[in-house]
Amino acid sequence: MFLENTVVLSRMQFALTALFHMLWPVLTTGMGIYLVIVEGLWLKTRNSDYYYHARFWSKLYILNFGIGVATGIPMEFQFGTNWAPFSEAVGNFFGSIMGFEATWAFMLEAASLGIMVFGWERVNPIIHYIATILVAVGANMSTFWILVANSWMQTPAGGKLVDGKFIISDYFQAIFNPFMKVSILHMFFATLETSLFVIGGISAWYILNKRNAAFFSRSLKIVIAAVILVAPIQIYIGHLSAEQVYHRQPAKLAAMEARWQTIPAGESADYSLVALPNDKAEKNDWELSIPNALGFVLEFKQKLSEPVLSLKEFKPENRPHLVGLIYYSFRTMVGIGFALAGLMLITTLQWLRGKLSTENITEQKWLLRAWLFAAPLGYIAIDTGWVVRCVGRQPWTVYNQLRTVDSVSKLPPSNVLTTLICYATVYTMLLFAALYFGSRIIRKGPNLNLPIPGIESQPALDTKPGEFVPDERPVEAQQ
Template sequence: MDILSNTVALSRIQFAFTAIFHMIWPVLTTGMSIYLIVVEGLWLKTKNPTYYHHARFWSKLYLLNFGIGVASGLPMGFQFGTNWAPLSESVGDFLGSILGFEGSMAFMLEASFLGIMMFGWERVNPVIHYLATICVAFGANLSTFWILVANSWFQTPSGGEMVDGKFVVSDYFQAILNPFMVNSFLHMFLATLETSLFVIGAISAWYILNNRHQEFFSKSLKIILAIAIFIAPAQVLIGHASGDQVYKYQPTKLAAIEAQWETVPAGESAKWNIIAIPNEKAEKNDLEIAIPQGLGYILEFKSKLSEPVLGLKEWQPENRPPMVGLIFYSFRIMAGIGFFLVGLMLWTTLQWLRGKLKAENIHQQKWLLRTWVLSAPLGYLAIESGWIVRCVGRQPWTVYGQIRTTDAASHLPPGEVLFSLTVITVLYSVLFVSAMYFGSKIIRKGPDLNLPIPGSDISTVIATESVSHIPDSRPLET
């Protein structure tokens, strides 16, 4: 198939590209907003100016990500009317209202209070400012909720039926609370928070390695570690629960995730492929390295499954997910990163308990700090891999079992789709370079520890900061 002359393929590439790029930015805003609530709350409780300066410094990166997220997200909504008009006509009564809720309830709440959070420090009461920060965080995560409601409904449509090619809602709450919704939202919520924590930790480790603000950033590293102790294992558990749902509701996706071609009957042991080279034409794996009975223990914690694991051969080729190798390895990248981050959290916690993370000696943990720096992109990679599994594994359906992707796409000339894809690629490239430039500029400059504390005398604050913080300078070398 010539992709450049196939409208459906080009439309899918365009939506996938915009989704993958856009997802980078709200991941950090939704997760970092929780961190901002924590540090600002600590400032209000303890009156320690360090927490105030943490809130001011990290909110700059929040604002940058928010702006890029807004700019990159707009083309996604337009594509439902341009590239996917038949889909919008079929499910628009439900999908349109959900996306409307996301815009009017979530995005507007976040955007409305963002100005107070960023520029209201000296203008409103500290408690009012804190409430604004909470509203920003609530709006950001409410946006995640509504988006996951919509996508989960695509995975497990419920609450109505198709009548003459149009989905008619009979139970709105059943459609919202579809079988995938709760675990999907929790999995994404924890993913955004975990990714943000490890990004904050990576930036903190970078400063410490470069002998800059060691006391300041050792504190942020400990704060995010105290949260990650609970979040990282919880993410693994929710991920397992999501896998169980795929086993129950989307057996074709599970078969692709495991590169399982033959059906494993109930009561028999199922192996788990660590490495495989799927051959879709021959309907087999050219290479397998597997753990005997491993899949049974993953799904039901026992060697023999109570239900069969259907193989891909149970369905005709046109009803199977494409690109089995992509789905297979994307899942393993996601899961592998999840366990790696748990390991890094445990290693760091051990060093903390041993007293190795104090401001005066944390710089000695060079391998630990370097590992934290290298962990910065891993959360993003895990999230993008997970969404590849989620959406590519749903194929050939846009609405699982109801509307095929080929029927959901608009009938456009391929050249027009290719042109819009090219324009979006250029614009997103400019946005990415701009984000990297301004983000690195914020990080290189570092926190301003001389910012006056709201309601405090400026000279007192400066004197306090000069005593309680290590200057932003490198030691002289002999």
């Protein structure tokens, strides 16, 4: 039974902590860039709307940062508690990369965050802007180092395993391993796209409820302008990532495609759209495919330049299981990517038709509801993508070098089950707390009475701090 298996329980615990933790830095890495944009626009134009946008969205940034710290530290502790043999075997490289993430990235972000949050009226606006930039750089540098470490686990380079320990002979070759560049770009654009659709979805909620529609139409338009570039780039980089798997991790590709029969090089193959994989019978019980499409998906051409190996080509102990999970996780990620790009295209067309002007935007209820529905989809795409990346790597922690069963600490299953239940309980509480405080920030809305640095301003006599103030400027000025 799986409850008596330390390996399975340790994998479940790491999956829980990793997938939950990932929800929070996803928004900070992308929203940090958005804050740099709106604060830069304020410094350039001195338009107060941009200043209030920076103040409002930074509240959600702080909330996500706090939950991210609270959930990230316990996750790294597991390398010493549940995965001690792994840490001992690859600590020469993996440990130093995690150290870089903590000292170079997290410390930079944390140190600059205090100035960004509390320095609006205490430091020069340029100094504050530099702090905001450093926060964004620190957040994205964390992504860089984490993806370096994980990419190295996917395609280990720069050394070899000697007597149970990975000895590094070329440190830079290990950092710039074959998966590194595309993996970092894929995750960078994933976090940015997710953050943009979250900001866009929240903005759509305000517009739907006719709460400062002119104010939030500005943030929605900034998001749309950015997504026009980000969404198609992300799809292309996703293709490059799949191409890497095709060339370097054939067992994972076989699981992603639920492929039970090898396709020789020089031939075309159908692309499996939906199927019911049967691991035990080593076949798909049923399947719906697109004829001769697999080559176009992998290489933009009909005939394959390399064979696509089937799962049967690998011994059962050397290939990933849970094929259905890998198969549908991949299709969920891809489907969401195309859905978000489709929403971007429709929204852009509506914008060009003049339907997103201040006078018309509140009438686009179906479009605004679509943006609201799309807000959480990026999170689902990222988590399912990581399921494909890590579950598809099995049975290896370091691909073809170190097995998962040899990486787990020798702990009693009852101990791991206890900590798993504790993590699940605490993380559930954190999730409800984050949803409560996040919804409270959104319901309260931006405080449009805040004094603007360098400008003498007083709150309106008939308003209270934090209360919404109708935008009474001329329509031309609002746009």
